[in-house]
Amino acid sequence: MQLSYAGDNAVILYLGESASAAVAARVQAAAAAARTVLGHDLIDLVPSYASLLVIYDPLRTDHMSVLQRLQGIREAIDNASASESGREIILPVYYSTESGPDLERLAQQCELSVEEVIELHSSAEYRVYAIGFAPGFAYLGEVDPRIAVPRLATPRSKVPRGAVAIADRQTAVYPAVSPGGWNLIGNCPQRMFDPDAEPSMPVAVGDRVRFEPISRARFLELGGELA
Amino acid sequence: MSLIVRQPGLLSLLQDPGRFGRHGIGLTTGGPLDREAFELCQRLLGNDPGCTAIEASFGGLELEAQTDTFICVTGATVPLTINDRERALWTVHKIEAGDHITLGYAKDGCRSYLGVAGGFNIAPQFGSSATVVREKLGGLRGDKLAPEDVLPCARVTEQVRLQLPRDLQPQYPRQVTVRVIPGYQQHHFDRLQQRRFFSSAWTVSQRCDRMGYRLEGPAIHCDIEGILSEGICFGAIQIPADGQPIVLLNDRQTIGGYPKIGAALSLDAGRMAQLQPGGTVHFAAISPHDAHNALHLHHWRIQHMPLQESQERDR
Numbered sequence: 001m002q003l004s005y006a007g008d009n010a011v012i013l014y015l016g017e018s019a020s021a022a023v024a025a026r027v028q029a030a031a032a033a034a035r036t037v038l039g040h041d042l043i044d045l046v047p048s049y050a051s052l053l054v055i056y057d058p059l060r061t062d063h064m065s066v067l068q069r070l071q072g073i074r075e076a077i078d079n080a081s082a083s084e085s086g087r088e089i090i091l092p093v094y095y096s097t098e099s100g101p102d103l104e105r106l107a108q109q110c111e112l113s114v115e116e117v118i119e120l121h122s123s124a125e126y127r128v129y130a131i132g133f134a135p136g137f138a139y140l141g142e143v144d145p146r147i148a149v150p151r152l153a154t155p156r157s158k159v160p161r162g163a164v165a166i167a168d169r170q171t172a173v174y175p176a177v178s179p180g181g182w183n184l185i186g187n188c189p190q191r192m193f194d195p196d197a198e199p200s201m202p203v204a205v206g207d208r209v210r211f212e213p214i215s216r217a218r219f220l221e222l223g224g225e226l227a
Numbered sequence: 228m229s230l231i232v233r234q235p236g237l238l239s240l241l242q243d244p245g246r247f248g249r250h251g252i253g254l255t256t257g258g259p260l261d262r263e264a265f266e267l268c269q270r271l272l273g274n275d276p277g278c279t280a281i282e283a284s285f286g287g288l289e290l291e292a293q294t295d296t297f298i299c300v301t302g303a304t305v306p307l308t309i310n311d312r313e314r315a316l317w318t319v320h321k322i323e324a325g326d327h328i329t330l331g332y333a334k335d336g337c338r339s340y341l342g343v344a345g346g347f348n349i350a351p352q353f354g355s356s357a358t359v360v361r362e363k364l365g366g367l368r369g370d371k372l373a374p375e376d377v378l379p380c381a382r383v384t385e386q387v388r389l390q391l392p393r394d395l396q397p398q399y400p401r402q403v404t405v406r407v408i409p410g411y412q413q414h415h416f417d418r419l420q421q422r423r424f425f426s427s428a429w430t431v432s433q434r435c436d437r438m439g440y441r442l443e444g445p446a447i448h449c450d451i452e453g454i455l456s457e458g459i460c461f462g463a464i465q466i467p468a469d470g471q472p473i474v475l476l477n478d479r480q481t482i483g484g485y486p487k488i489g490a491a492l493s494l495d496a497g498r499m500a501q502l503q504p505g506g507t508v509h510f511a512a513i514s515p516h517d518a519h520n521a522l523h524l525h526h527w528r529i530q531h532m533p534l535q536e537s538q539e540r541d542r
Contacts (some may be wrong), residue, residue: 004411
């Protein structure tokens with residue numbers, strides 16, 4: 001664990017060199033421990049691939065006290081276990097050319113059949129490494145290298161809500177209509193961000209996610225929409 | 228009981244202090260770019276610091292009162308008129324139903340705060356009324372103000388009309404020194420690059436908005452091109468591949484993968500956000516210890532700034 005100043009009300013903890021399930025578990029453990037040691041002095045946490053940004057109230061405490069308390073959570077972090085951390089979440093996906101306009105091209109590019117792409121994408125367990133870019137946008141990793149293709153050279157101006165997408169070793173479900181440059185292979189009928197729902201997001205950083213292929217009929221039954 | 232928007236101006240947004248504790252689902256904070264002017268507006272009105280006010284960027288806002296109340300405008304130097312009569316900024320004014328309130332265009336600074344007695348009554352989303360257009364959250368419809376928008380507020384007929392003494396009113400020069408706490412990937416910028424960063428005059432580019440202020444000057448090089456995306460705090464200073472710094476503000480994305488040299492002291496980032504394109508920024512390094520002291524002194528100053536009763540005639 002390495003600590004660095006970030007701003008006048010924030011410090012950042014570095015918990016590994018690269019993204020992995022083990023590092024994700026350390027980030028999770030650090031977040032839980034930071035909440036405990038900082039209590040009401042904490043304003044917010046931003047967990048990410050291999051770091052944790054800790055934002056505190058500088059009018060209640062100071063950087064010295066925060067650093068000292070965060071030094072005390074090393075043991076909790078070192079004891080983090082990758083296999084036990086996070087909840088398991090299953091997200092239904094209608095994989096098809098009508099819901100995933102890049103599915104066929106991606107299969108050709110990877111010299112695989114469409115079925116093999118679906119099999120590879122839906123058989124892996126992904127870790128929620130980070131949430132950002134837009135409300136509810138969860139970065140999931142890691143995608144099987146056989147279907148890891150780079151972002152589009154020209155991003156789309158409009159990606160539909162629910163689009164399931166791949167960019168390099170990462171995959172995600174677009175929580176709302178937005179511009180985007182990832183490869184679209186299907187659509188998930190479950191809302192990834194709903195400001196009026198509680199909770200507003202089905203996943204949190206550190207959760208483990210699996211995708212379950214569903215039929216067109218089931219997709220529509222679950223409220224999925226085709227553009 | 229409400230104020231009606233007749234002209235929204237270039238960019239007028241309902242803001243409270245911001246949306247905190249929601250970075251975990253990817254929500255940014257929003258809130259007033261110039262926290263000092265916002266807080267003084269609430270203090271002058273005797274409001275709770277968490278009340279909702281309008282942040283008008285560059286001015287051009289026109290409102291019509293449909294109730295009796297009191298208003299106060301702080302921040303950028305804009306002409307304020309009530310029924311075509313010019314009125315003072317940093318001063319509480321009595322408003323009667325039917326009154327027409329206009330903010331002209333900003334001369335010095337570019338963010339004005341128009342508050343109302345008791346604050347605007349806006350339903351919070353995720354605990355805050357702060358408008359973040361990019362997230363479609365807060366305010367009315369998650370969007371900027373539009374003509375005919377109705378801004379609910381209470382009817383208030385009695386209030387002490389306070390004023391911030393002229394010599395205490397913030398000034399908005401076109402040049403701002405921003406104190407910076409070195410941090411994040413600071414060690415990936417060598418001595419020469421750091422010296423260049425701290426000794427250059429930076430110009431505010433046209434690309435300055437509530438997400439961040441892009442500055443133009445000599446290119447700053449970093450040893451590394453990118454990093455694993457990580458949390459971005461308020462004021463963080465990103466240096467992308469073109470070497471031109473971006474000071475990240477209230478509507479920043481919560482995570483990002485550009486190297487950062489440190490973060491602006493929040494007070495100074497607020498002052499910088501009053502600069503229009505073409506304004507000048509200098510950076511000066513300070514220690515976390517000095518930053519902490521500066522925040523406390525400032526907070527104390529805002530809380531204890533002596534307010535006086537306005538001598539202005541009402542009408």
